[in-house]
Amino acid sequence: MRVLVIGSDGLSPILVEKWIETLPALRKIKKQGIMGRTIPPLPAQTPVAWTTFMTGVNPGKHGIFSFMTREKGTYKRKVNTPDKIKTKTLWKILSEHDKKVGVINVPMARTEELNGFIIPGFLAKNEGIPYPTKIKEKLQGKFGIKQFKGDVEIKLLERVKEEPDKFFERVDEITDIQMDISLFLLEEEEWDFFITVFMGTDRIQHFFWKYVDERHPEYEKNEFTEKVKRYYQKMDVIISRFLENIDLEETLFILLSDHGFCPVHSEVLVNCLLHKQGFLKGDVKGEIDVEGSVAVAYEYGDVWLNLKGREPQGKIKPEEYGEILQKIKKNLEKIEVDGQKVVKYVATRDVYWGPYVEEAPDLIILFNSGWQASRGKSKEYKTQKCIVKSEKWNGGHDGTHDPRDVPGILAILGHGIPEGLEVEANLYDLTPTILKILQVPIPNYMDGKPIQQIFTS
Amino acid sequence: MTEEKTKSKNFTSILIPTSLYKKLEEKVKETEFSSVSSLVTHIIREYLAKLEEEKEVFSEEEEEEIKERLRALGYID
Known part of the structure; x- marks a missing residue:
């Protein structure tokens, strides 16, 4: 058995539900597999949530409580970077059990010696630099790039209000490159576990949420409503492209997000x-x-x-x-x-x-x-x-809202997965679930438990 | 593909002193590893990981760069 995870930072189950009729791949998963929600840790913030996902433990064990922290014994404010994570990652554990891994653009995932490859994500020191070097060479040979950063550049972020079209165009462009790179490495490399995380949904929603959520007092349906919807449709196409490239008889497909959004x-x-x-x-x-x-x-x-x-x-x-x-x-x-x-x-x-x-x-x-x-x-x-x-x-969502008010999405498809089931899981349940699927022992210290509904048949 | 062929493609030999090998052979019995090879693989991976981890610590300047990005994203002021 193999596991393919597509991550989408901040992908909202509320919007998926709302637009499901225009999202054929997600509609298929809802009908033929599991469609549910992930409950983020507290605080429901990108670095805390992805670290919780990748370690299978609560922040009290992995040590990441926010984007920023106060340095012990001082009043100094420091960024919580991946080198501060105290617990092993899912991909490290899998590597130690001789499973082949491929990890692309997961926030807080840093360069590590793995049985496979990694392209570190948001907040990593070597963000976008593939490791080991042979992956860098392969990307250079195929796409002419040595590095892939899956995020919008600072200059554009600072001008979202003035140049929204440029922002959306760039998010689309980065998303397309990431899909191409991911599909290429999916085909090219050996893997038992493969993950790629897209950042576009999070970046778009922080700036344009009020155009898609009727609960927002300034809700307004306009061109931006359509632009956000179109990005969800793009993610749906990406999901279908990955589904076309795997054999569901031998690969379990998981789509997840680390949190959702609220007004x-x-x-x-x-x-x-x-x-x-x-x-x-x-x-x-x-x-x-x-x-x-x-x-x-x-x-x-x-x-x-x-x-x-x-x-x-x-x-x-x-x-x-x-x-x-x-x-x-x-x-x-x-x-x-x-x-x-x-x-x-x-x-x-x-x-x-x-x-x-x-x-x-x-x-x-x-x-x-x-x-x-x-x-x-x-x-x-x-x-x-x-x-x-x-x-x-x-x-x-991030750090100032109850995790239950901003759940992420969890969609699972594969052989033996119950049809049309709704599941709610804590983010830290995913690592033990994936270890169990890949028949790797679950370390005792983990807080999460395998999602039982996956193993019923 | 036969097991032998798979082995030859994915594995290679290294030389270590026999005395060291014998020590490891004794040690391996006390561990979860099934052979000296898998124990040595683990030790080498740990060593390489440590080297990578040392490279991952941020300098003041690099931390400032990250803060700039977080500011642009609206995460910090």
Whole structure:
């Protein structure tokens, strides 16, 4: 048995359901196989979610809690890059059991010595550089490229509003190149496990979600609605191309996304709230006094307390920690705008388990659909209004929403797969499921369990 | 394809001192590996992986580049 996984970052099960009549490949899978949902980890963010998928464990065991973290024993904000992952990847485990693997553009997947090849994805140091070198040579021979980065360039991202057509064109172009490269390596290389992850859905939806989700207060059906739909149809064509290139009698096909989306119309300046509530103070320059404050928040609704013995200039005694934590949590959970609750709940580290729990933020705010922690204004704390209109994004998921409000998609097709079944699985169930299909022992430390419905017949 | 042919295509021999081989032969009994060859394959893979991992650590400059990208995507300010 072999396993082929097509990943699509942020592909929304809501939109698939809505447009299913125009998506023949997905309609076929829904009828002949499993169509369901993946529940992302908390927070439902690309780096956390893909790491959870590829390790089979919760963030307390793999150590990635967000895009960014606070460096231990400092107040320094650092990017969480793949070298910080503490647990083995699915492809490493498979390689150790002599299974051949092919890994393309998975966010947080980095160069590793594998029994096969890898093209590292988003956030990896060697993003897009194939390893080993023979793969680089093959791509150069066939496509004339030494490197493949499956993401839109910074310059275009910065001008999405001014030049939306250029943005969509470039996303299409990158998607096409990735499909060609993936199909070529699928044919050319030996593999027991093959994965390729497309980023287009995520990038498009962050900027254009309000044109496809009627729940958004600024929902408007226009040319962008059609453009997003057309990209879903493109992904459907890609799925059908992969299905044409495998034998379903001996290969299990899995389509998955790491999270979905929900509307975002307003941004919450969490530090402004903490300031008004007396937990945060400013310095003489008018900036946030991180060292002098009790608590500080960052872009993802992650709140860090200033604890004695842990932070260099700690302000709270360990015995006060629990009480202050609860106070901040309660205050944030109370906020309402026009009678609507802004915060769904505030999570503490108790949601995690494992040796790296202490690297998690002290609190994570999960907003109700529509609100998110401010990115662009996360450092503003003195403003009159702590809740403002969201300018850059109108669709979100990442780190500021309940994972259950932004599920990803899970579609499975293959020999013996029950027809027309709906399944819901945690993202960390996928690695144990794939190990079981490939008859590789599942390590005891894994949190996920194989998806039983696959193995019923 | 016969097993022999598959073997010759996918595997090759390396030379190691006999004394070392004998040590490994003893060691292999205490491990999950079925032969000295699979134990040595594992050790070599681990070694190569370590070299790759060392290359993966980000410099300050590289981290700044990543931050630029995250800013453009709207992930950070």
